Amino acid sequence: MSRIQQLPALVVNKIAAGEVIERPASVVKELLENAVDAGSRRIDVEIEQGGSDLIRVVDDGCGIVAADLPLAFASHATSKLASADDLFHIETMGFRGEALASIGGVAQVTLQSRTRGEPSGAAITCNGGELSEAHPWNGAPGTRIEVRHLFYNTPVRRKFLRTPSTEMGHISETFTRLSLAHTRSSFESDVERGVRAEGLHLRLRHNDKTVYDIPASMVLLDRIAAFFGPDVSNQLYAVQGFQNAATLTGYIADPACDRGTARMQYLFVNGRWVRDRTLGHAVQEAYRGLLMTGRYAVAFLFLDLPPEEVDVNVHPTKAEVRFRESQALHHLVFSTIRQRLHAENLTARLQLPSTIQPTESRGAPPPVNLFAPPLPLPTPLAPFEPPSRASEPMAAPPAASIESTTVPSPPPAVSHTPAKIIQLYDSYLVVETDEGMLVIDQHALHERILFEQIKRRIQSGPLETQPLLIPEPVELTAEQAARTLEYRDALAELGLGVEDFGGGTILVTSYPALLGRRSPQAILRAVVDHLISKERAPSREVLFNDLMSLMACHAAVRAGDRLTPEQMAALVEQRQLADDTHHCPHGRPTALLFSRHDLERQFRRV
Amino acid sequence: MKAICDREGLLSACQLASAAIPARDVKPILKNLKAIATDGRCTLMATDMEVGIRLDVQGLTIQEPGEAIFPAAKLLAILRETRDDKLAIEADPSACIIKGPSLEFEMPSEDPAQFPDLPTFAEDKYHEITSGTLREMIRRTVFATADETARYSMTGVLWELDENVARLVATDGRRLALAQGTATGHGGHTTKGQAPVVPTKAMSLLERNLQDGEETVKVCLRPNEVLFRTERAVVYSRLVEGRFPDYKQVMPKKQGVRIILQAIPFQAAVRQAAIMTDEDSKRVVFQFSKDNLTLKAHGATAGRSKVDLPIEYDGRVLEVSFNPSYVVEMLKVLPSDAELSLDLIDAASPALFRSGANYSYLVMPLT
Numbered sequence: 001m002s003r004i005q006q007l008p009a010l011v012v013n014k015i016a017a018g019e020v021i022e023r024p025a026s027v028v029k030e031l032l033e034n035a036v037d038a039g040s041r042r043i044d045v046e047i048e049q050g051g052s053d054l055i056r057v058v059d060d061g062c063g064i065v066a067a068d069l070p071l072a073f074a075s076h077a078t079s080k081l082a083s084a085d086d087l088f089h090i091e092t093m094g095f096r097g098e099a100l101a102s103i104g105g106v107a108q109v110t111l112q113s114r115t116r117g118e119p120s121g122a123a124i125t126c127n128g129g130e131l132s133e134a135h136p137w138n139g140a141p142g143t144r145i146e147v148r149h150l151f152y153n154t155p156v157r158r159k160f161l162r163t164p165s166t167e168m169g170h171i172s173e174t175f176t177r178l179s180l181a182h183t184r185s186s187f188e189s190d191v192e193r194g195v196r197a198e199g200l201h202l203r204l205r206h207n208d209k210t211v212y213d214i215p216a217s218m219v220l221l222d223r224i225a226a227f228f229g230p231d232v233s234n235q236l237y238a239v240q241g242f243q244n245a246a247t248l249t250g251y252i253a254d255p256a257c258d259r260g261t262a263r264m265q266y267l268f269v270n271g272r273w274v275r276d277r278t279l280g281h282a283v284q285e286a287y288r289g290l291l292m293t294g295r296y297a298v299a300f301l302f303l304d305l306p307p308e309e310v311d312v313n314v315h316p317t318k319a320e321v322r323f324r325e326s327q328a329l330h331h332l333v334f335s336t337i338r339q340r341l342h343a344e345n346l347t348a349r350l351q352l353p354s355t356i357q358p359t360e361s362r363g364a365p366p367p368v369n370l371f372a373p374p375l376p377l378p379t380p381l382a383p384f385e386p387p388s389r390a391s392e393p394m395a396a397p398p399a400a401s402i403e404s405t406t407v408p409s410p411p412p413a414v415s416h417t418p419a420k421i422i423q424l425y426d427s428y429l430v431v432e433t434d435e436g437m438l439v440i441d442q443h444a445l446h447e448r449i450l451f452e453q454i455k456r457r458i459q460s461g462p463l464e465t466q467p468l469l470i471p472e473p474v475e476l477t478a479e480q481a482a483r484t485l486e487y488r489d490a491l492a493e494l495g496l497g498v499e500d501f502g503g504g505t506i507l508v509t510s511y512p513a514l515l516g517r518r519s520p521q522a523i524l525r526a527v528v529d530h531l532i533s534k535e536r537a538p539s540r541e542v543l544f545n546d547l548m549s550l551m552a553c554h555a556a557v558r559a560g561d562r563l564t565p566e567q568m569a570a571l572v573e574q575r576q577l578a579d580d581t582h583h584c585p586h587g588r589p590t591a592l593l594f595s596r597h598d599l600e601r602q603f604r605r606v
Numbered sequence: 607m608k609a610i611c612d613r614e615g616l617l618s619a620c621q622l623a624s625a626a627i628p629a630r631d632v633k634p635i636l637k638n639l640k641a642i643a644t645d646g647r648c649t650l651m652a653t654d655m656e657v658g659i660r661l662d663v664q665g666l667t668i669q670e671p672g673e674a675i676f677p678a679a680k681l682l683a684i685l686r687e688t689r690d691d692k693l694a695i696e697a698d699p700s701a702c703i704i705k706g707p708s709l710e711f712e713m714p715s716e717d718p719a720q721f722p723d724l725p726t727f728a729e730d731k732y733h734e735i736t737s738g739t740l741r742e743m744i745r746r747t748v749f750a751t752a753d754e755t756a757r758y759s760m761t762g763v764l765w766e767l768d769e770n771v772a773r774l775v776a777t778d779g780r781r782l783a784l785a786q787g788t789a790t791g792h793g794g795h796t797t798k799g800q801a802p803v804v805p806t807k808a809m810s811l812l813e814r815n816l817q818d819g820e821e822t823v824k825v826c827l828r829p830n831e832v833l834f835r836t837e838r839a840v841v842y843s844r845l846v847e848g849r850f851p852d853y854k855q856v857m858p859k860k861q862g863v864r865i866i867l868q869a870i871p872f873q874a875a876v877r878q879a880a881i882m883t884d885e886d887s888k889r890v891v892f893q894f895s896k897d898n899l900t901l902k903a904h905g906a907t908a909g910r911s912k913v914d915l916p917i918e919y920d921g922r923v924l925e926v927s928f929n930p931s932y933v934v935e936m937l938k939v940l941p942s943d944a945e946l947s948l949d950l951i952d953a954a955s956p957a958l959f960r961s962g963a964n965y966s967y968l969v970m971p972l973t
Contacts, residue, residue: 464973467970470777510973513929519752520779
């Protein structure tokens with residue numbers, strides 16, 4: 001008797017469903033995408049009990065002709081693709097023809113549809129893969145799908161469903177992604193190019209209560225406000241970048257608006273939400289030095305590129321894609337965000353305790369009011385105005401015998417009256433500025449200033465190396481030793497010479513002279529810790545950065561050091577000279593601004 | 607105890623002894639000095655448990671023998687601030703009183719038995735070195751020891767005692783100083799097979815108690831500790847644990863070019879050039895050409911410097927960079943009329959300075 005047999009379609013669909021349909025949110029995703037592909041302008045989603053009882057998606061799209069209805073539930077049956085070549089120019093959300101077949105295999109589905117041209121539509125039901133006859137249906141043009149009792153015939157799956165509120169959370173997330181992806185772009189240039197020129201009217205209801213109602217006219221920023229609250233939307237900066245045929249638009253959040261996970265980094269490629277490690281990395285890299293370790297930036301990025309540049313057929317739920325030129329895109333994302341961040345004054349705002357804030361309570365975003373005026377565009381903080389200075393240096397020009405071009409010019413003299421500075425707890429400086437009261441963390445600021453000085457020095461010439469007369473043995477674990485030796489050449493470039501001594505012991509033969517006050521062993525250990533903690537090989541630049549922040553941290557004034565008025569003035573003065581004084585090299589803020597306005601409001605003067 | 611003391615004499619003794627007092631508050635009683643007055647003799651003691659000193663106080667008339675504990679900082683302040691030649695001291699475990707004709711101080715005291723005891727010198731195996739020689743050897747090496755952040759075994763000075771010679775070696779891994787001098791062994795005392803390292807603090811403490819004269823100092827090295835006996839003091843110290851690097855291995859075996867330098871002008875030139883180095887990245891380039899040494903520095907923020915020094919040199923043109931502090935620190939401990947030689951192989955090999963037959967100093971150049 002033959003043992004190998006062709007599986008019946010019913011079984012095949014259940015197997016496929018395992019991949020595509022994980023939970024109610026997957027059903028919502030597939031149905032929403034179908035509705036989008038059908039050219040809908042409005043989609044209503046209704047959920048009951050987190051989707052395990054009912055998922056209903058109603059759209060006003062093109063509809064399905066009655067004759068096609070039975071085919072809709074057949075696997076690999078689709079209207080979105082005709083030949084294999086089309087796979088490489090996919091412009092629709094779906095294309096495999098799997099979704100309905102999979103859903104139909106594990107739920108009780110009613111599909112009702114009517115095309116615009118026909119006087120009446122038709123309906124069909126599919127119970128666990130068993131199709132009924134099509135029968136006439138009298139409804140508005142569009143498609144209406146009801147999915148009831150998901151996983152009713154796969155008890156194990158059903159058992160694995162979480163509470164309705166958890167499942168609803170996943171559905172909301174799916175809804176959010178789709179809603180952000182199909183919004184009218186707030187960039188005129190996008191609209192002109194026909195990219196995201198029209199928004200979708202989307203509505204999500206759960207157990208007969210409206211969760212979101214997003215009108216078509218609502219622009220991206222307002223949608224972000226609707227989904228994530230004004231806390232996020234008020235701290236966004238618009239970004240836009242171009243590279244060849246690729247366009248990057250969207251919003252990035254101020255570093256102060258950071259999160260503990262990367263989930264708030266939304267990336268949409270050609271209108272499709274995806275995860276991408278490379279581009280996620282680019283976002284984090286762009287924020288390097290502005291965020292503390294373990295914190296993630298918030299970003300909403302839309303990448304548009306020709307369909308042939310990206311392969312979406314790599315993941316069962318299309319959550320991942322492959323780019324033809326992923327490095328170029330990494331660069332596009334990185335440089336666009338980096339430039340934008342550099343343009344901002346990123347002084348952290350002092351957070352007032354919420355109890356004394358008379359504005360609305362934080363927490364869940366308020367339900368969106370359809371007729372509310374659009375939220376104001378984020379008002380970026382006014383650029384920090386450096387105090388005026390005399391333009392002429394005070395010191396005499398250097399002696400003629402010495403090449404004057406390479407001699408650093410003395411710092412410009414300061415003409416304005418010195419700012420009022422006081423030191424608190426030997427750790428913080430309080431400075432009066434035009435904008436308000438600035439509280440500076442003296443260590444963090446000095447560290448940042450030194451960091452930049454060291455960086456400039458390194459860029460200006462070769463790094464001095466102090467070789468050791470007596471190499472210093474450092475005992476490491478075998479893994480650490482191997483990792484260290486792997487980076488031997490890169491470390492040597494930084495002046496850190498290492499040699500294998502056998503058995504997990506590494507000999508340090510030289511170290512960067514700049515780090516002279518630290519023992520070679522401490523330098524190596526700091527580097528090793530860094531090498532080990534990284535999943536991927538740190539680039540030379542990253543290593544460099546780390547070493548430099550090590551140097552800066554070591555040399556900077558510490559919290560607890562009492563400063564003389566001259567030292568305080570000098571520190572505050574240098575603040576204006578550094579490129580990015582808003583965060584120390586580890587990403588902690590160096591200063592907090594307590595704005596004059598806030599002060600006046602607290603005292604009820606305004 | 608009860609005694610009449612000569613203020614100046616007690617002050618200098620207290621200053622010498624208080625160098626052994628720990629900088630940190632480890633054990634409160636160690637912030638004190640202990641005095642032991644016996645018939646006609648008074649000894650001061652101070653220790654941080656690692657290093658300790660017993661010191662004879664001169665010019666003291668003992669009226670009532672006994673032991674006493676004095677708060678070191680306060681006692682020193684009193685001795686420094688008062689102007690009377692003679693002061694009366696009276697102490698018991700509860701209080702100590704210092705009286706002058708027109709003043710009186712009373713301080714709380716403690717039980718003298720609580721103060722850790724220090725060994726006396728009662729050895730028959732030891733080396734003898736003249737005080738002046740030992741003092742010079744210590745001064746020429748102790749500056750090159752590593753600080754606490756570095757490798758522990760290098761935070762002191764290595765002692766090598768052969769039958770007729772004493773060798774002191776100190777290094778921080780970048781430079782190494784080696785001084786030697788005549789010493790006489792008694793009772794077969796030797797350091798063969800051991801590498802005793804005496805902590806920097808003990809070496810400095812000993813140095814302060816040495817005069818330049820011909821007085822002899824006795825040294826006794828035991829497996830974990832060392833005792834020094836001068837005429838007035840006994841310095842005790844535990845040894846630094848850990849293996850001191852094998853210094854003979856780093857001594858250059860090749861002979862390179864030799865340059866003769868005069869300490870005074872050479873030191874002046876290096877210090878002048880070093881003005882234009884940056885605070886945390888010091889580098890001075892030494893260019894040797896015929897009869898001339900050019901020193902150059904270029905600090906990223908400081909500026910540039912160029913200093914020429916005529917020397918007697920007829921070898922090939924050589925360029926080598928040093929951290930100027932490493933050179934200056936060595937020159938500072940040489941007598942001002944000293945002549946020194948510099949042996950160079952190339953820009954990346956250790957450079958060897960020598961002064962006379964008894965002093966070598968090895969520095970690793972910057973690359």
